[in-house]
Structures are given as C-alpha cells and as structure tokens.
Amino acid sequence: MVRGASAAATQTATRASTTGTITRDGVRGGVGTNADRPDGVPKVQGRFGFSSDAFAEGMLWGRTLRSPHPAARIRSIDTSAAEELEGVAVVLTAGDVPGTATFGLEHPDQPVFASDVVRYQGEPIAAVAAVHPEIAWRAVQAIEVDYEELDPLVDAEAAIDAEPIHPDGNVVRHIEVVHGTPDDVTGEVVVEGTYEVGMQDQAFMGPESGLAIPDGEGGVDLYISTQWLHVDRDQVAACLDLPAEQVRVTLSGVGGAFGAREDVSLQVHVCLLALRTGRPVKMVYSREESFFGHVHRHPARMHYRTHADRDGTLVKVEARLIFDGGAYASSSTAVISNACSFAAGPYRVPNAHVQGWAMRTNNPPCGAMRGFGSVQVCFAHEAQMDKLAAELGVDPVELRLHNALETGDRIITGQRISGVAPVRECIEAAAGAPLPDDDLGEPLQFPGGTGRTADRGDVRRGVGLAVSVKNLMYSEGFDDFSTAAVRLELGADGDPTATVHTAAAEVGQGFVTLAQQIVRTELGIERVHLRAADTSIGSAGSTSASRQTWMSGGAVKGACEQVRERLLERVAEARNVDLAGARREVLSLRDGAIRHVDEHWSVPLTDALVDAPVEETYEHHHVKTDPFDEHGQGDAHVSFVFAAHRAVVDVDPGLGLVRVRQISTGQDVGRALNPRAVVGQIEGGIAQGVGLAVMEEILLSDGRIRNPSFTDYLIPTALDMPEVDITLIEQPEPGAPFGAKGVGEPPTISSTPAVVAAIRAATGLDLDRVPVRPDDIALAHADA
Amino acid sequence: MTVVRPRSLSEAIDALSDAPDADLLAGGTDFMVEVNFGHRRPQRIIALRRVEELQGWRRDNGVFDFGALVTYRQIEHELADELPAFAGASRTVGSPQIRNAGTVGGNVGTASPAGDALPLLTALDAQVVCDGVDGRRTLPLLEFITGPKQTARREGELIVRIRFDRCSGPQHFLKIGPRNAMAISTACLALVADTDARRVRVGSGSAGPRPMRPDEAEAFASEAVDWDTGDIASDDLDTFAEMVAGATAPISDHRGTAEYRSYAIGVLARRALRRAVADLAGATS
Incomplete structure (x- = not known):
C-alpha cells in the first residue's frame, strides 16, 4: 500500500463486471462499495501513529550488535566496556535468554543471539538498552567480539552435498513431485532452459520498530509492527520462558509488510531488555539495519524441460528447483512446497517430475514475500511457454489458451480444482486490452527517463504476456483459522453501534475497511468501531497468503450472523414467538428493526438493545487440507487464484535501459468487495513485479550485502511505473465468504515474466535471469 | 558536537580559523546521509547555508559566476535556456526535495565520481575559487578534484565560487x-x-x-x-x-x-x- 503511492500518479483504467452494491438497507459503505479507509485521512495528514512513533515515559532505547561476517566462529564476547558506559542499563547475550535459545516460524533453528557460530552477516550477537540512542550505539561499538572467520557457503546447489553449517543440516526441505507417468512419456517437442531469480527485498517503508513495557509482575506488553500477533507472542513467550498470557501483543501502526514481518526480528530482544531493566524499551531499526533484520525473497535457480505434442498440447514438465533459504529455515518449507505445486503454471500438465530443494547457506535468511514461491517458478514456466511457442511457431497467447486450466482439472500435485478457474478469461482480458499509442510520448517517458539518454530512433517496443497461479491460505493440513468478536450496543447518543475486534494485522492492505464493510452489510449498522488488534482475542492467522479477506472476513461475517441470531432470539422471547425449526425464518433484521414476516409488527434495534448489548465471538476455519504423500501428491491447498499480465515495454537496446509503458491485467478476484482497494492492490503489486523485472535485487558478494540502502536497492518511481489497465474477473468462489478471493499476491507474480517477455520481444535476447540488468541487454546487443 | 552558523564569508573564515578541520555543511545531501548511516561522526560543523556571499549566480562579461550555495533547483529553473545541459544534469539529481537542498559547491566539494554537475563543469573548464585562513586562490576543476572524493581543498579553506566562460553552441x-x-x-x-x-x-x-x-x-x-x-x-x-x-x-x-x-x-x-x-x-x- 505504501508502495502504491508511486502508482497513484499513473493512469489506471478499470474494467469490471461489478454487480453493484449488495449492502442491505441502503447502509452506506457496505460490501461491494468503495468504502473509505478508516485510517486513510490520518495517514495522508501525517497523524497516523506508526510503531516507530511509540513512546513511553522513562523508556530506554535498545540496539542490536550484529555480526559483520557471514560465517565465523565466536571465540569470545567481552561486554564489560559497554556495560561501564554511563547511561547503559544492560547488555544481553545468548546466556541471558531465559527460555528456548532459538526461534523460528516453522522450525526453531535460529538463535536469539549467536553464541558459538555466526551463519549470516547481520546475525544478532548482543542487545543493549541505554538512556539515549546514541549511547546505545556507542555501547554496541564497545562490545568486543573475537571472531574466527570461516569460508562462507554461498552456493545453494553446492550446499546439497557440502558439510552441514547447522546441526539440522543444509537441506531444509526436499520435495519430489511425481505426477502421471513421467518416466514413460516424451513430448514430440521439448524445450529446455535454466532460469535464475535474484534476491528481492520487500522494501517496506516503515523499518522494524517496537515498544516493550514490563508489567511489574513478570509479564510484558509489546507494541509492534507485525503480520501475525499470535505467532510473535508464542515465540517471545517460549524464549522468555513465560506463559503465553504473560506476553500481550498489540499491533502498532504498520508501514508495509509484504512478508518481511512474518518472522521475528526485534520482538524477543526488546521484550528481554524490558524485563531485565524493568523499564519500557523501544527499538527502531535504521534503513540499513532493516536490510539485515528481515528475511528476503528466495533467490532461485531452476532447470526446466517442457514437453508438448506438435499441436501444442503440454505432455510433461520436468524441473529441478533450487531455492536459497539462507542461514535459517524461516518459511522455506512452505515456499518450496508452493514452488513445486505451481512449477507447471496454470496449465493442464498430465505428467510431471519436479524436484525442489530449499537450501541452507551463509547468505541472508529468506522467507515470505508476496507471491511466496510462485514468483520464482512463474518466471521460469512462462519463459518456457514462450520458448515452446517459438519452437512450434504458434502464437504464445494461443498456446496458453490451449492448455489453460479449468475447473475440474488437476494441478501437478494431483489436486482437482473444485473452485472457479477463469484462466482463459484472465488471458483474454489481458491480451485484449487496448494497446497504448505507438507514439513514445514525451522524452521524459523514453527509456532512461530524466537522464535523457535516448532519441526516438534508439527505442524499440516489445509486448509480452504471462499467466500465474497461486494458492490462497496456508496449505498441507495447516488450520490457519481466524477469530472475530462483534458487539452490538447503543452508543452514547442512543444510536446502534457495532464494535469489531480481531487480531488481524492491518499492514496497509485494508482489512480494517473490509471489516467495517462486512459489519455494515450483515447488521445494517453504519457506525462500526474497530478495536485495536491484540492478543486478548484468539488468533487471526497471518496477514499473508492473500488470506485475511477470506479468513478474518469470514470470521467477522460469522460473528455478525451469530449476533443477528441472538437478537432475533431476544425479540422472540420477549414477544413469545416460537423460533424452533423452520419457524426461525419468521423474524428478520431489516432497516434497523427486527420484523415479523407475516404479522405487522417490528421492534427497532434501539429497543432490542436498550437493556443489554449483544456480543458474539466466531472462529472461522477453512476446509481441511492434506499433507503431500511421498510423491508430492495430495489435496494440500484450499483454493487457487489466477492472473494474467501483458506488458508493453520500450527498450533502448544500445544502453540496455527499459521503460515499462503499460501493463494490462485480467485478475481472478472472485468478487471485488471494495473495488478501489482491489485496484490499489493490483497497482502496488505490479510496481513490485516491475521492480523485480528490471531493478530490484539484493546484491551479494561472498554472503555480504553490497546495497543495504534505498540509494542502491532501488524500487520503482512514478517514472518507472507503467499505465495499468485492469479487468476484474468476478466469478464468485464457492465456499469463500461473499465469493471473494484474496487479491494481494497475483499482481506481483506474472507481471515480472510479462515484462521480461516484452524485453525479449524487443531485443531478441534470451534473458534467463531477473532482474534484467542494463549490461544483460546492452553488452549482448553490442556483441550481436 | 558543535555547530557554527556564520552569516558572512568573514564569519565563516573566522570559524575555520578556530577549527580548520571542521566539517563544512552546505545542502547536506551527502553529509547527512553519511551521518545517518553512522559513517561520519562529526565533532565540529560549520553550517554554511546562511553565508550571504555564497548565494546566487550572475553572468558578467561572458563569465558565469556561481556562488557555492546555488542549488540544483535554481540551476534547473533559472538556467534551462542558457545552460540547458547544466539544467538537465540538475534535473537528474534525486528528488525535488534533494534538488532544493543540494548545491553546486557541495557537488564539487564532495568530488564523487558520480557528481552530476561535474561533467559539464569539466567540459566548460570551470574554475574553483577557494577562500580561507590563508587567502583566496583559484584552481581549475580537474586540479581541484584529485581523486574519488578527494580534493585539493586545504584545512581552513572553503569553496566560495565556481566560474566558467560562457560558451555558445549546443x-x-x-x-x-x-x-x-x-x-x-x-x-x-x-x-x-x-x-x-x-x-x-x-x-x-x-x-x-x-x-x-x-x-x-x-x-x-x-x-x-x-x-x-x-x-x-x-x-x-x-x-x-x-x-x-x-x-x-x-x-x-x-x-x-x-x-x-x-x-x-x-x-x-x-x-x-x-x-x-x-x-x-x-x-x-
């Protein structure tokens, strides 16, 4: 959402078969409308409190000492000089962790503080709390660590057979998918390729920050930017050796997430510092520290062989996927599971043999980022589809349509798609959108932008298309349920007021808006308050996997339905109406009153609520999924979502510079519950996909990050952002609350390969790696 | 840390004579980034923004004469017709906020190989005028800049003006x-x-x-x-x-x-x- 700021300056055309408002009773701002964000105006005015703004009287400032080396043995740590500095309250190292020494989202394999071995550059060694940030900085400088540097293991493929760098081994997960009879079939046409994706960063705007306040009774309150309050709580409690209820976590204003806030960063450190000093402690990472303080997108090397018959029908996909997870497991096991599941793309592929490895190396840890495993394989499978089309001499769009998945088809993990699968509609919308003017526009819009490097004759235009598939929600048997409480009562002015409470992390995506919309639609109440998200209510699951609309949206809807039932029962009891069995239908909540269907009476909500409020809590679970069998087969996913992107790109081959002129997209959204918010997600996701295509990469040299800043890790500006033409494909998904699918991830997945396909079309080059660098185009062009 | 804020060139030179090794701060677009990254820990700063003699540019007898504190924004907006390449170079510097702050004197003083004002100043044989405790001197740009982020500026000296002859043609x-x-x-x-x-x-x-x-x-x-x-x-x-x-x-x-x-x-x-x-x-x- 923060990144959408650049998109806001560009033109967006939206096409949608919107079904209009479905709000009951003419209440404004219900489901299906462009309801305003409750936090929109404060954010624009600079009044919104982000976690970095948190403050407590008498607070200390925490700071982390990090390893400068990607691989080293620690011979000794001397904190005495730091402790003697005036203003330093405490210096903590591994020995000070009272509970579990390690943490992790899926496997607790990451030390709170490294004590004997350092496995990545930036790994925390110690934390200090001091009365001033500058003193905390000096204290960190004063800690003496004696390292014995080791040769870092930085090649993920070599790591498979290398000496383990962690007691849990180097292979975090290996998956083998065998679908159909891959050993027995060969296509009449086979295309082959090896593809690479560089390490992308989520590049959120608000660096990691949090405030921990000890409660004086051994517990702690943590105010934090995160994506999932309850897993933070559980990991902090385990490391602090506290029962979960003594760690209370409240969401603080989040400045973007994109996956980078799923893992623990400073949570354990700041709570530990607060409990040891008995004072509130605040930590805020600098931009540079942020690059070392969160996980990134897995870089990947992918070897592909795609088989087809002469008529273009896909026969088999073979792939070897090597994902570099860096030093610790984070969510690597789930990322590689996704990569394997969607390795063949949104196509009918009867036979597949896919092997995936999530590897441990001394590179920075990698984990969740928007698109989560689908991004990497989409770059590869879409390049393969274009290669196949070229080999067959057919139109790449037709080839895709010919093989497009439909409802009832199976993906390569054997799962039959039971929901909607409008792959064809997505492709047709993207491919059929109006093309931009042939004219290149103003010189500022040429490749090279403000640098004015190109003249008209230096520029060539290319068009490319790509299609993607991804899962919604967590997979492989995980029950990532969500909880919501809805309370209906009379406000101070006597009007009915609803209050909704969840632990769903608002990270900019707009769940706060949606929660209000759902309550308005379900209860016909316009005034809906939001309680702060915290751990005093049950888990909402993570704000990731495009799941909050479905999961927490479903929880809010369920809680509203129960509130309505209680209200009807209350009125029935007062009016002696029998609600047993089919009789339940005789009362309904409409136009602010409980009405009897055939008698001519009604009870206004204000009367029904005058004695007591109604409050209900609801837990929403998705359908049960299964783990994979030994061949990577099983109904592991809840639902699937699809998108297609067509990119029109202007390239200056002589200098290797690129300007993405337009991206048109058709996206499978199920139903747009807030069309404006959906458009925002699509624009922002495309910005991130364009970034990966042409500029965004964490550059590593022997495990060291060379560009940990926004000076050198570049994300798109308004002059890099294309026009966007959006078609929302609205086919309600069975089983989804309101029929809506999550929309956050698909825009990022296939926009990247579409841009690269367009650059290939403009230049004739192979370009098997993203981001595409000027060198890759210009030097190859100069040689040609 | 001390910060001195002179209002005139003589005050600035006085400050330099008190602290010849002080860090000079103009627009701060390099300096403050280094401070924020912890790469520079200044002890004494002379903040030049208010120095009257370092403001503004003029053209006399075919010589362009720039005060060291002329900003990219000024060049971009005031010289688009007369010095289009200088204006174009200024337009490529950072964001509007950065162009409002960054100065031509700072670009020369920082002497980054990537300094956007430097190629045109090089092509135009610009002269760098320094003043300081030991008096005023003028050096050709390529003698002033001796290497990456290295200059011939002496302790107790500051850049006051950048000059070059007006040049006709595209x-x-x-x-x-x-x-x-x-x-x-x-x-x-x-x-x-x-x-x-x-x-x-x-x-x-x-x-x-x-x-x-x-x-x-x-x-x-x-x-x-x-x-x-x-x-x-x-x-x-x-x-x-x-x-x-x-x-x-x-x-x-x-x-x-x-x-x-x-x-x-x-x-x-x-x-x-x-x-x-x-x-x-x-x-x-």
Missing part, C-alpha cells in the same frame, strides 16, 4: 541510472559544441576516479564536424564514440561493471554529438 547532458528517475549515475556525459572556438568539449562522469576529459577524442571530433553545415560522417561518430570510451577508467561496483560503463560512455558520446550536430544543422538551415 550542449547536452546524458545520464544512465539504474532506474528512470532519482538514481545515482552509472555513467554520464556532457558535451558542448563550442561554435565560437569550433571545438567539441566533453566531460564524462562515473567513468573514472574523477571527471574524465577525453582530449584526443575532442580534437578528433572538432576536426570531423563540419561547423558550417552541421554535419558529421557516421564513421566519424563511431570513431569518436570509441575514443571517448577509450578515455575512461571506470571501476566495477554494485552500480555497474567497468565493461558496461566504458561501453555506455561511448554510446552516450555518440548520441550527444549526434544531437549537437543536429542542433547545428537546425541552426544553419
């Missing part, structure tokens, strides 16, 4: 960055077709330890251009591009490889001269 600035705006240059080049002296003048940036002046390429192009008709043979453009590319000594770093930089400087040189010659043809036709 001028162009081209800059490659890793994105289409707000980028540090991977390679950049300024070219002036000096119609009075009938001389092609070139400065390149991010192409060596300091701004590069390809003398032989300049001499070749000055001969190759038909100054009366505004014409040049395509082969001569190629030769010129090769010569300019050959007169670079770039490094490989995270912003680009040496191979790409040299190659790209050649392409920029070819295009810049092509544009300048087209301008000449337009002017004569």
Whole structure:
C-alpha cells in the first residue's frame, strides 16, 4: 500500500463486471462499495501513529550488535566496556535468554543471539538498552567480539552435498513431485532452459520498530509492527520462558509488510531488555539495519524441460528447483512446497517430475514475500511457454489458451480444482486490452527517463504476456483459522453501534475497511468501531497468503450472523414467538428493526438493545487440507487464484535501459468487495513485479550485502511505473465468504515474466535471469 | 558536537580559523546521509547555508559566476535556456526535495565520481575559487578534484565560487541510472559544441576516479564536424564514440561493471554529438 503511492500518479483504467452494491438497507459503505479507509485521512495528514512513533515515559532505547561476517566462529564476547558506559542499563547475550535459545516460524533453528557460530552477516550477537540512542550505539561499538572467520557457503546447489553449517543440516526441505507417468512419456517437442531469480527485498517503508513495557509482575506488553500477533507472542513467550498470557501483543501502526514481518526480528530482544531493566524499551531499526533484520525473497535457480505434442498440447514438465533459504529455515518449507505445486503454471500438465530443494547457506535468511514461491517458478514456466511457442511457431497467447486450466482439472500435485478457474478469461482480458499509442510520448517517458539518454530512433517496443497461479491460505493440513468478536450496543447518543475486534494485522492492505464493510452489510449498522488488534482475542492467522479477506472476513461475517441470531432470539422471547425449526425464518433484521414476516409488527434495534448489548465471538476455519504423500501428491491447498499480465515495454537496446509503458491485467478476484482497494492492490503489486523485472535485487558478494540502502536497492518511481489497465474477473468462489478471493499476491507474480517477455520481444535476447540488468541487454546487443 | 552558523564569508573564515578541520555543511545531501548511516561522526560543523556571499549566480562579461550555495533547483529553473545541459544534469539529481537542498559547491566539494554537475563543469573548464585562513586562490576543476572524493581543498579553506566562460553552441547532458528517475549515475556525459572556438568539449562522469576529459577524442571530433553545415560522417561518430570510451577508467561496483560503463560512455558520446550536430544543422538551415 505504501508502495502504491508511486502508482497513484499513473493512469489506471478499470474494467469490471461489478454487480453493484449488495449492502442491505441502503447502509452506506457496505460490501461491494468503495468504502473509505478508516485510517486513510490520518495517514495522508501525517497523524497516523506508526510503531516507530511509540513512546513511553522513562523508556530506554535498545540496539542490536550484529555480526559483520557471514560465517565465523565466536571465540569470545567481552561486554564489560559497554556495560561501564554511563547511561547503559544492560547488555544481553545468548546466556541471558531465559527460555528456548532459538526461534523460528516453522522450525526453531535460529538463535536469539549467536553464541558459538555466526551463519549470516547481520546475525544478532548482543542487545543493549541505554538512556539515549546514541549511547546505545556507542555501547554496541564497545562490545568486543573475537571472531574466527570461516569460508562462507554461498552456493545453494553446492550446499546439497557440502558439510552441514547447522546441526539440522543444509537441506531444509526436499520435495519430489511425481505426477502421471513421467518416466514413460516424451513430448514430440521439448524445450529446455535454466532460469535464475535474484534476491528481492520487500522494501517496506516503515523499518522494524517496537515498544516493550514490563508489567511489574513478570509479564510484558509489546507494541509492534507485525503480520501475525499470535505467532510473535508464542515465540517471545517460549524464549522468555513465560506463559503465553504473560506476553500481550498489540499491533502498532504498520508501514508495509509484504512478508518481511512474518518472522521475528526485534520482538524477543526488546521484550528481554524490558524485563531485565524493568523499564519500557523501544527499538527502531535504521534503513540499513532493516536490510539485515528481515528475511528476503528466495533467490532461485531452476532447470526446466517442457514437453508438448506438435499441436501444442503440454505432455510433461520436468524441473529441478533450487531455492536459497539462507542461514535459517524461516518459511522455506512452505515456499518450496508452493514452488513445486505451481512449477507447471496454470496449465493442464498430465505428467510431471519436479524436484525442489530449499537450501541452507551463509547468505541472508529468506522467507515470505508476496507471491511466496510462485514468483520464482512463474518466471521460469512462462519463459518456457514462450520458448515452446517459438519452437512450434504458434502464437504464445494461443498456446496458453490451449492448455489453460479449468475447473475440474488437476494441478501437478494431483489436486482437482473444485473452485472457479477463469484462466482463459484472465488471458483474454489481458491480451485484449487496448494497446497504448505507438507514439513514445514525451522524452521524459523514453527509456532512461530524466537522464535523457535516448532519441526516438534508439527505442524499440516489445509486448509480452504471462499467466500465474497461486494458492490462497496456508496449505498441507495447516488450520490457519481466524477469530472475530462483534458487539452490538447503543452508543452514547442512543444510536446502534457495532464494535469489531480481531487480531488481524492491518499492514496497509485494508482489512480494517473490509471489516467495517462486512459489519455494515450483515447488521445494517453504519457506525462500526474497530478495536485495536491484540492478543486478548484468539488468533487471526497471518496477514499473508492473500488470506485475511477470506479468513478474518469470514470470521467477522460469522460473528455478525451469530449476533443477528441472538437478537432475533431476544425479540422472540420477549414477544413469545416460537423460533424452533423452520419457524426461525419468521423474524428478520431489516432497516434497523427486527420484523415479523407475516404479522405487522417490528421492534427497532434501539429497543432490542436498550437493556443489554449483544456480543458474539466466531472462529472461522477453512476446509481441511492434506499433507503431500511421498510423491508430492495430495489435496494440500484450499483454493487457487489466477492472473494474467501483458506488458508493453520500450527498450533502448544500445544502453540496455527499459521503460515499462503499460501493463494490462485480467485478475481472478472472485468478487471485488471494495473495488478501489482491489485496484490499489493490483497497482502496488505490479510496481513490485516491475521492480523485480528490471531493478530490484539484493546484491551479494561472498554472503555480504553490497546495497543495504534505498540509494542502491532501488524500487520503482512514478517514472518507472507503467499505465495499468485492469479487468476484474468476478466469478464468485464457492465456499469463500461473499465469493471473494484474496487479491494481494497475483499482481506481483506474472507481471515480472510479462515484462521480461516484452524485453525479449524487443531485443531478441534470451534473458534467463531477473532482474534484467542494463549490461544483460546492452553488452549482448553490442556483441550481436 | 558543535555547530557554527556564520552569516558572512568573514564569519565563516573566522570559524575555520578556530577549527580548520571542521566539517563544512552546505545542502547536506551527502553529509547527512553519511551521518545517518553512522559513517561520519562529526565533532565540529560549520553550517554554511546562511553565508550571504555564497548565494546566487550572475553572468558578467561572458563569465558565469556561481556562488557555492546555488542549488540544483535554481540551476534547473533559472538556467534551462542558457545552460540547458547544466539544467538537465540538475534535473537528474534525486528528488525535488534533494534538488532544493543540494548545491553546486557541495557537488564539487564532495568530488564523487558520480557528481552530476561535474561533467559539464569539466567540459566548460570551470574554475574553483577557494577562500580561507590563508587567502583566496583559484584552481581549475580537474586540479581541484584529485581523486574519488578527494580534493585539493586545504584545512581552513572553503569553496566560495565556481566560474566558467560562457560558451555558445549546443550542449547536452546524458545520464544512465539504474532506474528512470532519482538514481545515482552509472555513467554520464556532457558535451558542448563550442561554435565560437569550433571545438567539441566533453566531460564524462562515473567513468573514472574523477571527471574524465577525453582530449584526443575532442580534437578528433572538432576536426570531423563540419561547423558550417552541421554535419558529421557516421564513421566519424563511431570513431569518436570509441575514443571517448577509450578515455575512461571506470571501476566495477554494485552500480555497474567497468565493461558496461566504458561501453555506455561511448554510446552516450555518440548520441550527444549526434544531437549537437543536429542542433547545428537546425541552426544553419
């Protein structure tokens, strides 16, 4: 959402078969409308409190000492000089962790503080709390660590057979998918390729920050930017050796997430510092520290062989996927599971043999980022589809349509798609959108932008298309349920007021808006308050996997339905109406009153609520999924979502510079519950996909990050952002609350390969790696 | 940490005589970034923004004379017609906020190989005027800048003015960055077709330890251009591009490889001269 700021300056055309408002009773701002964000105006005015703004009287400032080396043995740590500095309250190292020494989202394999071995550059060694940030900085400088540097293991493929760098081994997960009879079939046409994706960063705007306040009774309150309050709580409690209820976590204003806030960063450190000093402690990472303080997108090397018959029908996909997870497991096991599941793309592929490895190396840890495993394989499978089309001499769009998945088809993990699968509609919308003017526009819009490097004759235009598939929600048997409480009562002015409470992390995506919309639609109440998200209510699951609309949206809807039932029962009891069995239908909540269907009476909500409020809590679970069998087969996913992107790109081959002129997209959204918010997600996701295509990469040299800043890790500006033409494909998904699918991830997945396909079309080059660098185009062009 | 805020040049020089090794702060667009990163821990700062004598630019008797505190924004907006390449270079610097703060004196004083103002100042043989405890002196830019982020500025001295002779004829600035705006240059080049002296003048940036002046390429192009008709043979453009590319000594770093930089400087040189010659043809036709 923060990144959408650049998109806001560009033109967006939206096409949608919107079904209009479905709000009951003419209440404004219900489901299906462009309801305003409750936090929109404060954010624009600079009044919104982000976690970095948190403050407590008498607070200390925490700071982390990090390893400068990607691989080293620690011979000794001397904190005495730091402790003697005036203003330093405490210096903590591994020995000070009272509970579990390690943490992790899926496997607790990451030390709170490294004590004997350092496995990545930036790994925390110690934390200090001091009365001033500058003193905390000096204290960190004063800690003496004696390292014995080791040769870092930085090649993920070599790591498979290398000496383990962690007691849990180097292979975090290996998956083998065998679908159909891959050993027995060969296509009449086979295309082959090896593809690479560089390490992308989520590049959120608000660096990691949090405030921990000890409660004086051994517990702690943590105010934090995160994506999932309850897993933070559980990991902090385990490391602090506290029962979960003594760690209370409240969401603080989040400045973007994109996956980078799923893992623990400073949570354990700041709570530990607060409990040891008995004072509130605040930590805020600098931009540079942020690059070392969160996980990134897995870089990947992918070897592909795609088989087809002469008529273009896909026969088999073979792939070897090597994902570099860096030093610790984070969510690597789930990322590689996704990569394997969607390795063949949104196509009918009867036979597949896919092997995936999530590897441990001394590179920075990698984990969740928007698109989560689908991004990497989409770059590869879409390049393969274009290669196949070229080999067959057919139109790449037709080839895709010919093989497009439909409802009832199976993906390569054997799962039959039971929901909607409008792959064809997505492709047709993207491919059929109006093309931009042939004219290149103003010189500022040429490749090279403000640098004015190109003249008209230096520029060539290319068009490319790509299609993607991804899962919604967590997979492989995980029950990532969500909880919501809805309370209906009379406000101070006597009007009915609803209050909704969840632990769903608002990270900019707009769940706060949606929660209000759902309550308005379900209860016909316009005034809906939001309680702060915290751990005093049950888990909402993570704000990731495009799941909050479905999961927490479903929880809010369920809680509203129960509130309505209680209200009807209350009125029935007062009016002696029998609600047993089919009789339940005789009362309904409409136009602010409980009405009897055939008698001519009604009870206004204000009367029904005058004695007591109604409050209900609801837990929403998705359908049960299964783990994979030994061949990577099983109904592991809840639902699937699809998108297609067509990119029109202007390239200056002589200098290797690129300007993405337009991206048109058709996206499978199920139903747009807030069309404006959906458009925002699509624009922002495309910005991130364009970034990966042409500029965004964490550059590593022997495990060291060379560009940990926004000076050198570049994300798109308004002059890099294309026009966007959006078609929302609205086919309600069975089983989804309101029929809506999550929309956050698909825009990022296939926009990247579409841009690269367009650059290939403009230049004739192979370009098997993203981001595409000027060198890759210009030097190859100069040689040609 | 102490901060002195002089209002006049004499106050600034007094401050320097008290603290000859003090850090000089102008727009702060490099300085403050280094402070924020913890790479620079200043003890004594002389903040120059209020110094009257360092403000503004003027043109007297065919000499452009810039106070060290002239900002990119001023150059971009006030000199778009008279010094289009200087205005164009200024437009490529950071965001509007950065251009409001960053100064030409700071660009020269920082002496980054990627300094966007430096290629044109090189092509125009700019002079750097310093003043200080030991008096005033003037140095050619390429004597003032001695290496990457290294200058001949002495302790107790500050840059007060940047001067160059007005030059008639087309001028162009081209800059490659890793994105289409707000980028540090991977390679950049300024070219002036000096119609009075009938001389092609070139400065390149991010192409060596300091701004590069390809003398032989300049001499070749000055001969190759038909100054009366505004014409040049395509082969001569190629030769010129090769010569300019050959007169670079770039490094490989995270912003680009040496191979790409040299190659790209050649392409920029070819295009810049092509544009300048087209301008000449337009002017004569």
